[in-house]
Amino acid sequence: MEEHEEAIKKVDLEKILEKAIKRGASYADARFQCQDNELITIEKETLESYSSRNLTGVGIRVSVKEAIGFASTSDLTPKNLNRTLENSIKAAKAIKGEKQAFKDKVSKGKFKSPVKIDPIDVSPEEKVSLALDANKAALVNDKIKSATTRLGLSKDFRLFMSSEGANTSVETTIVGLAHTSVAQTNGVMEWVPHSDSKCAGFEFIKSKDWNSLTADLSKLAIEAVSSKTPPPGTYPVVVDPEIVGLLLHEAFGHASEGDLVSTGESVLNKKLGAKLASEHVTIIDEGKVEGGYFYPLDDEGTEKKRTVIVENGILKNYIHDKHSALRFSANSTGNGRAQNFENLPIVRQTNYFMQSDDSKFEELIEDIDFGVYVKGKGSTGGQVEVGMGTFTFNVGPSNIIRNGELTETVRGVVISGLILETLKTIDAVGKDFEMRTSVFGGCGKSGQTVPVGFGGPHVRVRKMTVGGR
Amino acid sequence: MEPTEFAIKKALKMKATEAEAYTQKTKTIRVEFDEKIKSLKTIESTGIGLRVALGKKTAMYSTSVLDENRIGEAVTKAVKTAKVAPEDPSWRHMNRKFGNASAEGYYDGEIGNLSYQEIVGTLLSSVNLIKDYDKRVKPTRGILNITRANISVANTYNESAERSETNVEIWMRTKAEEYGMESTGNEHQEARFWKEVNFEDIASKAAEKAVKFLKAKPIPSGKTSVIIRNQVFASILGVILGYPVTADWVQKGRSPLANKLGSQIASENISIVDDGVMPKGWRTKPFDDEGCPTQRTPIIEKGVLRNYLYDTYTALKDQVKSTGNAQRLFYWIKPQTLPNNLILKTGDASSEEIIRETKHGIYIEETIGEWLSNPVSGNLNATVTHGYLVENGELTKPIKGVVISGNFYELLKNGIEIIGKDLRNSSENYSPTVKITELTFAGE
Numbered sequence: 001m002e003e004h005e006e007a008i009k010k011v012d013l014e015k016i017l018e019k020a021i022k023r024g025a026s027y028a029d030a031r032f033q034c035q036d037n038e039l040i041t042i043e044k045e046t047l048e049s050y051s052s053r054n055l056t057g058v059g060i061r062v063s064v065k066e067a068i069g070f071a072s073t074s075d076l077t078p079k080n081l082n083r084t085l086e087n088s089i090k091a092a093k094a095i096k097g098e099k100q101a102f103k104d105k106v107s108k109g110k111f112k113s114p115v116k117i118d119p120i121d122v123s124p125e126e127k128v129s130l131a132l133d134a135n136k137a138a139l140v141n142d143k144i145k146s147a148t149t150r151l152g153l154s155k156d157f158r159l160f161m162s163s164e165g166a167n168t169s170v171e172t173t174i175v176g177l178a179h180t181s182v183a184q185t186n187g188v189m190e191w192v193p194h195s196d197s198k199c200a201g202f203e204f205i206k207s208k209d210w211n212s213l214t215a216d217l218s219k220l221a222i223e224a225v226s227s228k229t230p231p232p233g234t235y236p237v238v239v240d241p242e243i244v245g246l247l248l249h250e251a252f253g254h255a256s257e258g259d260l261v262s263t264g265e266s267v268l269n270k271k272l273g274a275k276l277a278s279e280h281v282t283i284i285d286e287g288k289v290e291g292g293y294f295y296p297l298d299d300e301g302t303e304k305k306r307t308v309i310v311e312n313g314i315l316k317n318y319i320h321d322k323h324s325a326l327r328f329s330a331n332s333t334g335n336g337r338a339q340n341f342e343n344l345p346i347v348r349q350t351n352y353f354m355q356s357d358d359s360k361f362e363e364l365i366e367d368i369d370f371g372v373y374v375k376g377k378g379s380t381g382g383q384v385e386v387g388m389g390t391f392t393f394n395v396g397p398s399n400i401i402r403n404g405e406l407t408e409t410v411r412g413v414v415i416s417g418l419i420l421e422t423l424k425t426i427d428a429v430g431k432d433f434e435m436r437t438s439v440f441g442g443c444g445k446s447g448q449t450v451p452v453g454f455g456g457p458h459v460r461v462r463k464m465t466v467g468g469r
Numbered sequence: 470m471e472p473t474e475f476a477i478k479k480a481l482k483m484k485a486t487e488a489e490a491y492t493q494k495t496k497t498i499r500v501e502f503d504e505k506i507k508s509l510k511t512i513e514s515t516g517i518g519l520r521v522a523l524g525k526k527t528a529m530y531s532t533s534v535l536d537e538n539r540i541g542e543a544v545t546k547a548v549k550t551a552k553v554a555p556e557d558p559s560w561r562h563m564n565r566k567f568g569n570a571s572a573e574g575y576y577d578g579e580i581g582n583l584s585y586q587e588i589v590g591t592l593l594s595s596v597n598l599i600k601d602y603d604k605r606v607k608p609t610r611g612i613l614n615i616t617r618a619n620i621s622v623a624n625t626y627n628e629s630a631e632r633s634e635t636n637v638e639i640w641m642r643t644k645a646e647e648y649g650m651e652s653t654g655n656e657h658q659e660a661r662f663w664k665e666v667n668f669e670d671i672a673s674k675a676a677e678k679a680v681k682f683l684k685a686k687p688i689p690s691g692k693t694s695v696i697i698r699n700q701v702f703a704s705i706l707g708v709i710l711g712y713p714v715t716a717d718w719v720q721k722g723r724s725p726l727a728n729k730l731g732s733q734i735a736s737e738n739i740s741i742v743d744d745g746v747m748p749k750g751w752r753t754k755p756f757d758d759e760g761c762p763t764q765r766t767p768i769i770e771k772g773v774l775r776n777y778l779y780d781t782y783t784a785l786k787d788q789v790k791s792t793g794n795a796q797r798l799f800y801w802i803k804p805q806t807l808p809n810n811l812i813l814k815t816g817d818a819s820s821e822e823i824i825r826e827t828k829h830g831i832y833i834e835e836t837i838g839e840w841l842s843n844p845v846s847g848n849l850n851a852t853v854t855h856g857y858l859v860e861n862g863e864l865t866k867p868i869k870g871v872v873i874s875g876n877f878y879e880l881l882k883n884g885i886e887i888i889g890k891d892l893r894n895s896s897e898n899y900s901p902t903v904k905i906t907e908l909t910f911a912g913e
Contacts (some may be wrong), residue, residue, distance in 0.1 A: 007534075041803075043720075043721060044721070045556050046555075046558070046559070047527075047555050047557060048557070048803075049527070049528075049529060049556055049803045050527075050528045050551075051527065051528070051529035051530070051531065051532070051549050051551050051801065051802070051803055052528075052529070052530045052546060052547075052550070053531045053801040054531070054533065054534070054535045054539075054543075055532075055801075056532075056533055056534050057533055057534075067632070068507070068508045068509075069508075069509060069510075070508060070509070070510040070511075071510065071511045071512070071513070072510075072511075072513065072514075073513050073516065074511050074513075074514065074515050074516070074533040074534055074535070075534075075535070076534070077515075084513070087511045088510075088511075090585070091508075091509040091510060091511060091585065094509055094585035094586060094589055095505075095506040095508075095509050095585075095589060096505065096506065098505060103837045118504065119778075122527075123551045123553070124550045124553050124554070124693055128554060128555065130552070132555070145722035145723060145766065146721045146722045146723035147814040148721075182722070182723040182845055184722075188846070189723070189725055189845050189846055189847060190843075191723070191843070191845040191846070228758070229848070230875065232690045232872070232874065232909050232910065232911030233690045233911055234690070234911070234912070234913055259510065260609075260610070262610040263503045263610060263644070264607065264609060264644055264646070265609035265610060265653070267651060283689045290501050342512045342514060343512075344501075344508055344510065357887070361497050380841055381836045381841060382838065382841070383837040383840075383841070383852075384837065385653065385837050385854040386868075387609070387642070387644050387651065387652065387653030388651075388652055388653055388682070388685070388854045388855070388869050389651075390850075390852060390854045390869055390870045391837075392837055392838035392841070392852035392872070393841070394838070394841040394850065411846075411848075412846065412848040412850070412874070413845065414838065414852070414872055416615070416838075416870060416871075416872045416873065416911070417870075418687075444613060446501070446610070447612060447614070464778055465687075465870065465871075465872055465911050465912065465913075466872075466911055466912065467852075467872030467873070467910075467911045468874055468909070469872045469874050469875065469876070469909045
């Protein structure tokens with residue numbers, strides 16, 4: 001029997017929900033979660049740590065006179081679950097309510113991401129030796145001062161039940177390998193971190209040539225360490241699929257989150273129907289995309305379908321959970337997500353990407369006199385200020401474009417732009433497409449981190465601010 | 470039997486050479502708000518993190534469920550994994566001797582007595598200050614976390630220790646709008662004591678900031694002197710130095726500070742210390758997460774690199790004493806070597822004086838992406854979301870969307886011209902306002 005099945009047997013969620021209604025709640029939902037993960041870390045041919053974790057617990061949300069109360073616990077004894085329910089009711093009673101929308105279509109169903117080999121069942125020896133081999137392969141020469149390889153596995157089971165009769169479960173398995181090589185020459189150091197993950201079982205890990213991936217990262221770090229930063233300024237930039245994903249996520253994704261729009265915080269407030277990007281730009285948020293994170297339903301039991309955010313440059317939709325949908329008299333788009341049972345769902349992106357168009361890569365760079373081709377390998381992320389409309393992210397070792405051709409490598413590249421300006425300057429979109437997700441990290445908002453998917457084709461942006469020295 | 474004690478006994482029974490159990494029980498009251506209170510939550514979180522060694526083979530297992538069955542299973546799984554793990558030739562042993570430093574101000578006894586009504590009342594009255602400040606501005610998002618944590622550590626050397634800690638974090642955000650222009654204001658504070666949090670000050674500053682930045686614009690690229698506000702520089706300090714000052718990074722060969730003990734790596738006006746016993750410090754505590762006493766460790770004294778920070782493993786490897794810097798960021802993560810409270814020592818200028826002495830430059834109020842700076846290369850980057858031009862000793866036009874870049878180690882050597890006296894923290898990192906002689910920035 002699966003671990004989560006054993007744990008859930010002991011917990012009678014239906015009874016708790018009934019009790020919540022008896023205690024005066026007009027609505028209640030309960031989220032049970034059982035998550036197993038493993039992280040194997042290898043540092044320069046040595047197993048630094050093998051750590052495994054199980055996270056099990058229940059979060060109870062109630063609405064009492066339209067005020068939301070929430071409490072969560074890992075202690076699943078009936079006595080303590082009752083106490084947790086009482087805590088959530090007490091919390092709701094301490095605050096004033098506002099209109100809520102929990103009377104919605106009730107969903108039922110069980111979903112599971114495709115898995116051939118359960119990664120938790122694979123022997124520790126096999127996992128460690130695979131990661132050790134990948135780590136050794138990165139030690140290409142003595143310029144590599146440090147090499148860290150991590151193998152990550154996660155199996156996340158989530159059950160959602162509501163007093164309205166919803167009963168859904170989603171089990172997502174994701175695996176991946178992350179590697180960082182640090183190179184040093186003449187007293188100068190540089191690192192290149194990168195990872196590759198997929199919502200799949202251990203068969204994904206077995207199918208890839210990790211040794212050549214880590215060796216390539218080392219070679220890239222050695223190349224980067226002797227390269228310069230670009231000159232600071234604003235110029236044309238061609239971004240690769242990984243960076244276009246990051247760009248959209250930061251430059252547009254957060255600003256299109258309904259909760260940030262409804263409070264007036266986001267610069268996209270009152271902009272539905274407005275042209276905010278060039279006609280080449282179409283942006284989608286969708287729950288199930290090959291290469292992305294498996295997200296058929298959100299943490300409020302709402303199906304996550306395809307949401308068109310921008311169509312040919314026009315802002316069409318925001319993304320919503322139930323609460324923010326009500327503020328716009330819209331339906332939830334299935335974007336209510338919580339980090340785990342200890343958190344309330346808030347509006348989050350799922351797989352946020354740009355649709356391909358028809359340009360070839362050569363066409364994207366051919367008319368650029370001076371610009372940068374920015375690449376994702378080595379990037380550590382980005383951030384946005386949705387109210388000032390400013391976003392930023394860093395990229396890995398990249399190339400200067402001079403007279404339509406890729407030339408020298410540059411490092412330490414940081415990009416910045418304005419939400420309402422940058423996407424208008426996209427004047428060509430590639431015909432390729434790539435989607436990514438990660439088991440190692442995710443996107444942070446209001447103290448919660450969730451895994452996301454992002455991607456798109458190669459894209460040319462005419463005006464972006466590039467930091468440098 | 471306590472979970473830690475039970476786990477240790479079970480590990481010995483399973484023939485582990487050594488074992489360490491770390492139990493964390495936290496209770497967080499979390500309030501999310503805009504103009505009103507959006508939600509109120511109590512999060513009770515428990516977990517046990519186990520580390521076992523069989524000779525030089527180690528493994529970890531953790532679980533959120535603290536009943537004896539689950540802990541027993543967890544120990545079994547950890548031992549089973551350790552058995553097949555390859556040896557770590559550098560493994561010596563776990564911490565054999567626990568101890569307490571005399572640290573003060575890490576537990577606020579009054580937090581347990583706070584009622585929901587009092588918390589909500591305090592928040593709402595400060596949020597109302599925002600609405601009263603100016604009709605163009607309103608509160609849009611905020612989070613208050615009040616956490617009480619109980620931590621216990623024990624190992625198979627018959628050592629054990631326990632402590633309780635409190636933390637209060639507030640973050641408030643406002644938005645101003647006028648004639649199609651829009652801007653925000655953010656303020657945050659992290660403190661050990663409820664009474665230390667200045668809710669009114671945070672609310673009024675967040676309101677004032679949003680209104681002042683309505684007309685903020687990018688400026689052309691260039692080079693100029695830059696004044697960085699205390700909390701922003703504290704955050705940069707943490708990102709760039711937090712890992713490189715640890716013996717862990719030095720031993721792994723990825724710290725730019727390796728092989729530099731005793732050498733002048735900064736100008737004489739720079740002194741940096743890690744102080745685990747600083748009264749009311751964000752990470753102040755009597756012992757670290759392996760039971761070693763914490764201490765005050767000078768890192769840079771008048772520009773000279775004096776010490777690295779150690780946990781038990783790295784200290785045994787270098788044959789020195791641990792500096793009490795083992796930190797479990799979460800119970801399920803292996804103890805890492807990290808600063809307790811990383812502090813840039815203050816100078817004697819007030820921030821007003823620093824501005825007054827600047828003929829031309831930029832004053833940085835707030836940034837995003839400073840955490841994307843690179844601790845390996847020392848490359849410092851940040852995107853200014855809220856800044857001012859400084860002209861003839863005064864803050865003039867508001868600016869935004871400018872990217873600053875520099876090399877942190879070059880700045881330490883001859884770039885930090887003035888250090889202020891207004892020490893503030895961004896979590897465990899403490900800094901006063903500083904003036905940098907010259908930085909490159911990318912703008913329009």
